[in-house]
Amino acid sequence: MKPIQGSFITGYVSILIKGEQPELFFQICSKHGITIWDMKKHAPDLCEGKIKLTDIKLVKKIRRGTGYKVSFIQKKGYPFLFKRFMRKRPLIIGLLLGFFLVIFLSNIIWDVKITGVPKDIEEKISKQLNQYGVHPGAWIFSLESPNLIQQQLVKDVPELLWVGVDQKGTTFYLEGVEKIIVKEVPAGEPRNLVAKKNGVIKDLYVSKGIPRVKVNDYVEKGDLLVSGVIGNETDEEGTMELIAADGLITANTWYEVSVTIPLNYYDEQVTGNNEKKYFLKVGDFQLPVWGFGTPDYSDIHRESTETPVRIFKWESPIKVVENVLSEKKSNRRERTREEAVKIGIEQAKADLQLELGPEAEIMTEKILHETMDHGKVKLNLYITVEENIGDAQLLNQGD
Structure with missing residues (x-):
């Protein structure tokens, strides 16, 4: 018989039966509902088999008065591993200390990285972060959330147009965008x-x-x-x-725009097949607890959700991570040349509108040149726009 599913978790033992026709003893056990597998006969009066740990008491009870001798020769499974593990106190103490050390170290900021801004603004951001308590060696639980830090930085550093703050493990990442300050002509100044x-x-x-x-x-x-x-x-x-001087000067302007549209393209669809995997996460370390291996999908779409473990109102550093691996298929599509031209015109107009802003109005478009090369349609477009072209310029009052 094959091993019983889950027997390693609940534990099992190998028993040796000695006596006349020992296989009859296993038949008696089977009639009493005891599951036996991997039976082997080593001699006419010697037979071996495996039973669940929970059935030992019943086997001992059945043996009484039968004349058979029962020996327990091998013990396997989590219950026996756990007992052996619990006898090794120095190892347990070391593991506990290591676990708490990992938790402690994973809740300390080890690095703060600032990118996307000049050196002088980087120094201002670093100075502000120090005032907020965000610096290497700081205790993470004592800090505000990344969203609040982001809002405060934009408020306190006027040179910043936008800043993204993200905490990944024990590192704070900040990516900023410098504000381009346009010197506007003061209202009422001669111009x-x-x-x-x-x-x-x-x-x-x-x-x-x-x-x-x-x-x-x-x-x-x-x-x-x-x-x-x-x-x-x-x-x-x-x-x-x-x-x-003040007024609205509307003019017809023109732009030459180039765009390339492929005739063959791919779109992605999720089939509905998926597998879920669960992890326990502490800092950057993840321990898998359920769902092992990788699904046999040719292409995979991944979604990850992190849920902190809460003890009453206290949020522990341990997080439960759920990863959903969904099967994804890419479908090859084809466009006609006419469809590609139409899509190219719309894309060029949308990009130009985004560049000019909502006040500009695109009036007409004309194809100057159209070619098709290596499965791609290339367009050169002439687009006319109606927009305000007036720009204030200060007068030099000394002249």
């Missing part, structure tokens, strides 16, 4: 409006200043659109007034 790009004037709305261009005029970048100088020194009164 002109000049063209910030080439275009053909479509509409003029001037609330302050003197227009220097008309509708349908072609202007180039830097040309004067609205002057903030009223009067001049050669008029009859010999006066000149400097004001802050």
Whole structure:
């Protein structure tokens, strides 16, 4: 008979039966509901078999009055391993001390890494983090959450446009984006409006200043659109007034955009087949507790969820990690040339709109050049846009 499933967990023993026709003793045991497997007859009066640990008492009871001699020759399973383990006190103490040492060390910050910003801003961020208590050697439980640290940094370091704070194990990772400070012309300061790009004037709305261009005029970048100088020194009164020119100068501008669209592409779908694996995580160390091996999927989509183990209101450093491994299949798709051209035009317009902002309006598009090479359609597009091209420029009052 094959080994009984789970017998190693509950424990089992090998018994040796000595007497006349020893196999009859195993038959008696079987009638009493005792499971026996791996029976071997070593001699006419000697037979061996395996039984569960829980059936030992019943075997001893059945043996009484039968004349058979029963010997327990081998013990296997977790119960016996556990007893042997518990006898080794120095090893147990060492493991416990090691476990608590791992917990202690995994709750201390060992490194803080800052990327994406110049050295001077990095030093400011580091200084602020020290004030928050975030530095190597700090106790993790004494710190605010990464989200709160992120919000406070953006508030306290004005040079930062955005900062991402992430804690991975015993390391804090910070990735920042420097704020590009554009010096705006102060309201009310004397200024002109000049063209910030080439275009053909479509509409003029001037609330302050003197227009220097008309509708349908072609202007180039830097040309004067609205002057903030009223009067001049050669008029009859010999006066000149400097004001802050203001208005909305709408022009038709144009862009050449290139885009490449493949005729063959792949999309991914989850089939519904999945396996779950569970781990106990302390810091960067993960101990698998359920679900071993890797599923026989050609492509796998992984999702991971971490749940901290709580003891009343205290959140322990131990986390239960659930990994869901889902079978994923990639399907090869094909487009026609016409479909690729249509998708390319829409993609080019969307990218340009994102670059120009919501106030700009794309008017027309035209294909300048279209080629197909190595299964890809390449487009050169001419796109016309209607947008405000006015840009404030301070007047030099010393002139």
